Amino acid sequence: MKKIIKIIKRFFHRIGxxxxxxxxxxxxxxxxxxLGIFQNSSKNLDKIFNKKxxxxxxxxxxxxxxxxxxxxxxxxxxxQYAEVLYNQEVDAxxxxxxxxxxxxxxxxxxTLIGQKRHIFLAKQSPSKGVTVDLTxxxxxxxxVTLKYSQRIKSxxxxxxxxxxxxxxxxxxxxxxxxxxxxxxxxxxxxxLYIKNVELxxxxxxxxxxxxxxxxxxxxxxxxxxxxxSNPKEGELTLKNVALVAYDNDGKVVDVEIVPKSVNAKLTIxxxxxKVPIKLVPKGELAFGKSISSLTASENExxxxxxxxxxxxxxxxxxxxxxxxxxxxxxxxxxxxxxxxVTEFSTKSIxxxxxxxxxxTKEFSDITIATENLDSKYKVQALTEADSKVSxxxxxxxxxxxxxxxxNIKAYIDLKNYGVGEHxxxxxxxxxxxxxxxxxxxxxxxxxxxxx
Numbered sequence: 001m002k003k004i005i006k007i008i009k010r011f012f013h014r015i016g017x018x019x020x021x022x023x024x025x026x027x028x029x030x031x032x033x034x035l036g037i038f039q040n041s042s043k044n045l046d047k048i049f050n051k052k053x054x055x056x057x058x059x060x061x062x063x064x065x066x067x068x069x070x071x072x073x074x075x076x077x078x079x080q081y082a083e084v085l086y087n088q089e090v091d092a093x094x095x096x097x098x099x100x101x102x103x104x105x106x107x108x109x110x111t112l113i114g115q116k117r118h119i120f121l122a123k124q125s126p127s128k129g130v131t132v133d134l135t136x137x138x139x140x141x142x143x144v145t146l147k148y149s150q151r152i153k154s155x156x157x158x159x160x161x162x163x164x165x166x167x168x169x170x171x172x173x174x175x176x177x178x179x180x181x182x183x184x185x186x187x188x189x190x191x192l193y194i195k196n197v198e199l200x201x202x203x204x205x206x207x208x209x210x211x212x213x214x215x216x217x218x219x220x221x222x223x224x225x226x227x228x229s230n231p232k233e234g235e236l237t238l239k240n241v242a243l244v245a246y247d248n249d250g251k252v253v254d255v256e257i258v259p260k261s262v263n264a265k266l267t268i269x270x271x272x273x274k275v276p277i278k279l280v281p282k283g284e285l286a287f288g289k290s291i292s293s294l295t296a297s298e299n300e301x302x303x304x305x306x307x308x309x310x311x312x313x314x315x316x317x318x319x320x321x322x323x324x325x326x327x328x329x330x331x332x333x334x335x336x337x338x339x340x341v342t343e344f345s346t347k348s349i350x351x352x353x354x355x356x357x358x359x360t361k362e363f364s365d366i367t368i369a370t371e372n373l374d375s376k377y378k379v380q381a382l383t384e385a386d387s388k389v390s391x392x393x394x395x396x397x398x399x400x401x402x403x404x405x406x407n408i409k410a411y412i413d414l415k416n417y418g419v420g421e422h423x424x425x426x427x428x429x430x431x432x433x434x435x436x437x438x439x440x441x442x443x444x445x446x447x448x449x450x451x
Contacts, residue, residue, distance in 0.1 A: 083119050085110040090146065094134035094168075100209045101134060103166040110148050114155035122152040130159065139168045169209035176206050176219045178243070178262070184225040190343035191304045192231060196267040197223055199241075204262075206245060208255035215247045216255060223264050231268055238264045271307040276300045278315045279351060280433055283323025290358035291322065291434040292396035294351070301335065302345035309340020316344075320351055328354045356396045363405045364390045368426060368444060372415035379414060379448045382421065386444035391428050395435035407431050410439060412446065421447045 087107040094101060108130055112119050128149035134142075143165050148157050180197045188194070199221055206216055221241045225231070228238065240261040245253040279294050296318070303310050318333055331351045335344050365388050370379055381387035389410050393400055412424040423445050428437040 081116045082113045088130050090130045092132050100169045100171045109160045111158040118154050125151045172210050173207040179220050181220045182223045187225045195269045198265045200263040205258040215253050216245045217248045219245050233270045272304045273310045274302045276315050278317045280319050281322045282319045286326035289355050290395040292356040293354035297350040303341050304343040305341040359397050360394045361400045362392050366410045369411040377448050379446050382445040390440040392438045
């Protein structure tokens with residue numbers, strides 16, 4: 001509060017001094033001069049000045065003049081404003097072909113200080129903005145001052161920052177091969193596939209400080225699927241594909257790339273293949289029960305995806321959980337996409353399982369085959385009994401009775417087995433997945449020798 005009172009006192013003291021110097025003293029001198037000139041007519045002047053109307057007129061003139069002076073002074077002293085111009089671009093002058101400048105801010109804030117009308121005019125009038133002249137500076141560290149050009153000279157301004165330390169490097173260049181990175185693949189129609197991307201150039205020139213170029217591991221053309229307008233099967237061209245330099249850790253390296261962008265020709269295909277649906281029961285049914293019928297609403301499905309991936313897919317296995325099942329049941333199952341498959345013609349199917357009482361039947365003399373034996377070895381059963389096996393099949397009466405022995409496969413897996421005698425587990429399977437196959441002999445003995 002005391003500070004405010006002192007400020008008010010100083011304000012009125014300055015006004016008093018101003019009136020004394022520029023108003024009272026000059027007017028007094030002027031009156032004395034006039035009185036000297038008209039000394040002989042002093043009686044007449046006395047009469048004029050003694051009139052009430054004369055004094056009123058003089059008082060009005062002096063009051064009006066005082067009002068104008070005070071108004072002007074108060075405007076100058078009080079009508080001060082400040083406004084910040086944010087994010088003003090910095091224009092640096094230097095030889096961009098020979099040097100690289102680091103540490104120079106791209107944008108700064110400018111605070112304009114002055115009367116509101118002057119600030120308004122400054123914002124409307126053109127300006128050269130914030131500039132810094134680096135001409136003549138050699139490689140190394142330099143402290144430079146930023147300048148702001150404004151046509152309205154009655155304004156003050158402050159820059160934030162106003163001074164910065166910059167580092168100047170000699171610019172070097174190197175040629176790099178271009179690679180392609182496709183962004184937002186998941187935004188592409190799941191039935192479409194980008195088979196190939198061809199750029200209109202294979203190499204670019206990278207410029208910058210020597211230490212920056214040493215960090216560059218690769219330069220990629222970023223083909224963004226989001227920028228494709230109505231993509232469909234065929235060829236299309238994407239212009240102005242951005243180029244970005246990366247280091248070994250995948251971080252962006254701030255360097256100049258010439259040219260800044262390239263054009264890319266994309267070949268979009270829709271590889272597809274129709275394959276059968278294979279229903280695979282999982283789990284054991286309730287005791288004494290077996291599957292008599294296993295049917296699906298769709299027997300085949302069209303798959304879309306990577307051309308090489310779908311070539312190796314010959315069927316789509318659909319697991320059906322029948323654990324503990326003791327009566328008929330209908331399932332709705334969503335198809336799961338194998339690796340490389342992006343879409344199905346049918347996303348889900350309905351599977352109907354019919355259950356009835358189980359029977360068993362034994363199939364004898366099923367020859368045991370061998371699998372995964374290294375080509376440099378040969379194998380033989382130690383006894384006749386080790387070369388054949390009996391298989392017990394469980395299932396519904398209709399399925400069991402229609403099964404042929406030729407549809408049952410018994411085999412031993414000799415992967416990672418070498419020379420010598422071995423006892424190996426017997427495995428059996430059949431082409432009817434609704435049935436259960438159990439070998440009566442669990443293991444057989446074989447002898448492996450070199451060819």
